[in-house]
Every structure is written in structure tokens, then in C-alpha cells.
Amino acid sequence: MGLPISYTAGMVSISAERPVESERRLRAVLRTTRLAHLPGAWCFRRIAGAPSADAIATVRDVDGWCALVPAARDSGERFGLTMSTFAPDVDNSGYVGWLATVIKQRLGSGVFVVCGDNPGRGGIFDYLGYPLELAAAVHALIDELRRPVGSDPLDLDLRVFDVEQTSAASAITAGTVFEFREHAGAVEASYAGGPIGRGTLLGSRVDDRVTTAYAQVGVDGRARTGTATMRVEPAADGHLRLIEDFTWSDGTAGRNVLRSRDAG
Numbered sequence: 001m002g003l004p005i006s007y008t009a010g011m012v013s014i015s016a017e018r019p020v021e022s023e024r025r026l027r028a029v030l031r032t033t034r035l036a037h038l039p040g041a042w043c044f045r046r047i048a049g050a051p052s053a054d055a056i057a058t059v060r061d062v063d064g065w066c067a068l069v070p071a072a073r074d075s076g077e078r079f080g081l082t083m084s085t086f087a088p089d090v091d092n093s094g095y096v097g098w099l100a101t102v103i104k105q106r107l108g109s110g111v112f113v114v115c116g117d118n119p120g121r122g123g124i125f126d127y128l129g130y131p132l133e134l135a136a137a138v139h140a141l142i143d144e145l146r147r148p149v150g151s152d153p154l155d156l157d158l159r160v161f162d163v164e165q166t167s168a169a170s171a172i173t174a175g176t177v178f179e180f181r182e183h184a185g186a187v188e189a190s191y192a193g194g195p196i197g198r199g200t201l202l203g204s205r206v207d208d209r210v211t212t213a214y215a216q217v218g219v220d221g222r223a224r225t226g227t228a229t230m231r232v233e234p235a236a237d238g239h240l241r242l243i244e245d246f247t248w249s250d251g252t253a254g255r256n257v258l259r260s261r262d263a264g
Contacts, residue, residue, distance in 0.1 A: 020179045024158040024262075025091065026098045030146050033092075034085040037139055041078040041132050043071035056081065056127055057114040068114060068127075079112075080135035081127050082142065088122040096126065099145075106141055109134050154208055154232045154240070156189075157182040161242060161258040163194075169246075169254030171216065171224065172196060178258060187212065195219055201228075208232045210242070225249045238263030 017025065042056065047067045051058045055067040071078045086092050100111045114127040130138045161178040175194030178201075180187065187210055189201040197219045203212030210230035217223050228246035235241050242258040 018160055018177070018179055020158045020181065021160060022094050023098065026095055027145060027158075029086065029090055029092050029095060030099075030142070031148065032087040032090060034087075035142065036083040036085075037135070038081040038083060038127075041071040041075070042068055042081050042129065043075040043078050045069050045075070057116075059114075068129075078132040079129040080132050080138065081129050082138070084126045084128065085118075086122055086124055092124065096128075099128065099142075102145065103130065103138060103141065107134055107137050109138075153234055154205070155182055156180040156187055156205065156210070156232070156240075159240065160261045161189075161240075162261060163256065164241070164259040165255075165257035167254035167256065169248065169252045170256055171218065172256060191216070197221075203228075203230075205232070214246075235259070 044066050047058070047065050051065070051067040052069060055069045058065055058067045060066070084095075086095075096113050096115075100113070103109055103111055109131055112129045114129070116125055117123055118125060128138075157180065159180045161180065163172050163174050163176050166172060172191070173194035176191055176196050177193045178189050178191040180189045182188075182205060185204050185206065187201075187203045187205050191199040191201065195218050197217045199214060199216030201212050201214040203210050208231055210232060212228050212230065213225070214228060215223070215225045226246055226248040228244050230245075231243045233241050233243065239262070240260040242256075244256040244258065245253070246256065247253045
């Protein structure tokens with residue numbers, strides 16, 4: 001399971017983290033970002049001279065200049081715009097790609113982004129553009145993403161777990177890493193590393209109990225399936241532990257213990 005490579009340099013921050021870690025960070029970024037949904041409709045228009053004072057941005061291709069300007073009703077494709085101004089010194093790397101992906105997955109729409117830099121107001125700012133007819137839905141989705149993670153201390157959403165203990169029947173090792181998501185009690189996880197090429201776990205959580213089924217392919221090409229019941233318990237230092245009692249499809253059983261990387 002690959003990791004985005006990362007370091008920090010000037011306008012662009014690059015960080016090494018797993019997808020659920022990126023999403024957890026970017027949701028926190030979104031909560032600190034100043035948002036402004038611009039009124040009216042906007043469109044792209046070819047221009048021959050200097051842009052008008054109400055143009056948001058201009059961009060050039062081999063045939064000349066194009067400006068993003070307020071749209072009339074007969075302007076063709078019209079867009080809504082949301083301006084994002086980021087807090088100073090925040091690592092917002094991946095923000096545009098993440099938000100565009102969520103909008104595409106949830107609403108079916110592509111988006112465009114115009115970016116600029118204003119050191120006097122914290123640095124990078126973005127204009128996110130989307131079809132005007134989806135403006136209300138985009139605004140509602142952004143509001144949803146800005147809400148903090150729920151108050152349930154046992155919530156598994158956007159958590160990374162490492163292997164703490166295994167048993168003789170276990171296929172995973174200390175090199176296997178689990179990435180969990182949870183929504184409305186539905187739990188899913190992907191895992192890989194060590195002898196595991198790729199694995200998927202699906203189930204549901206009620207209070208501190210998670211009932212799951214899993215399927216995996218080892219680096220040796222062997223496919224295996226099974227079921228498991230997990231108990232979620234908070235550790236004294238604020239991390240979570242998952243005590244997993246599993247049974248392979250051939251009846252062999254064992255126990256694994258996983259530990260979350262973050263403390264909530």
C-alpha cells in the first residue's frame with residue numbers, strides 16, 4: 001500500500017501519510033479554513049484586452065486570454081464559486097484533490113480550481129468552481145465535511161491501526177497496517193504489509209463490538225477468507241485497541257490485537 005511522499009517547501013507542503021491520515025488532516029484543515037460562497041453565477045469568457053475589474057482570474061493559452069467573470073443568463077455554462085482562505089502555516093497539501101474527489105464521488109460533478117497567494121492573509125487561497133445547479137448541494141457537502149468527528153470515543157473512522165499481537169493461526173504480522181473507515185455504524189478497512197498483499201474487511205459496529213467478514217490475498221498469491229468479532233477498548237493513553245477473535249473459512253481460529261496510531 002503506497003504512501004504519498006512528503007516534505008515541506010515554500011508554497012506547497014508534501015507529507016508522507018496514508019489516505020485515511022490525509023483525510024483526517026484535511027478535514028481538520030477545512031474546519032480552520034475561511035470560506036466564502038460568492039453570490040451569483042460565473043463563467044469563462046475570451047477577452048481581447050485587459051480584464052474587467054470584476055474578473056476573478058485570467059489565464060492564457062496559445063490563442064490569447066480567458067477571464068473568469070460574472071455570468072449573464074445567456075452565458076452558456078455557468079458556475080458557482082467558493083473561496084477558501086487557509087490559516088497560516090497549515091499543511092493543506094492534497095486539499096484540492098481530496099475535495100474534488102469527494103464532490104465527484106458524492107455529487108457526480110467535476111470541479112475546477114483557481115489558486116493564488118496572498119502572504120498578507122496567510123498565503124494560499126483557492127476559488128473552487130462547480131456547476132451552478134449544484135451550488136446548494138456543494139455548500140451542504142462542505143458543511144458536512146467541516147463538522148468535527150463524532151463524540152463517540154470508540155469511533156473507528158479515519159484511524160490507522162498497527163499490529164500489536166498475533167497468534168499461531170494469524171496471517172498478519174507487525175508489518176501489516178490497517179486503515180479503517182466508519183459511517184453510521186458500517187465499518188470497512190483495507191490492510192496490507194508483511195505477508196499480506198491486499199486485504200479488505202467489512203462489518204458493523206454496535207457499541208464496543210464489531211462483527212466483520214474479511215478476504216485477503218497474500219504476497220504469495222494465496223487467497224483466504226474468514227470472519228471475526230472485534231472488541232474496541234480505549235487504552236490508558238487515549239489510543240484504541242482492537243481485540244480480534246477470528247475464524248478462517250477452514251475453521252482455524254486465533255486472536256489478533258491491533259493498536260491505533262493516534263490518540264483520538
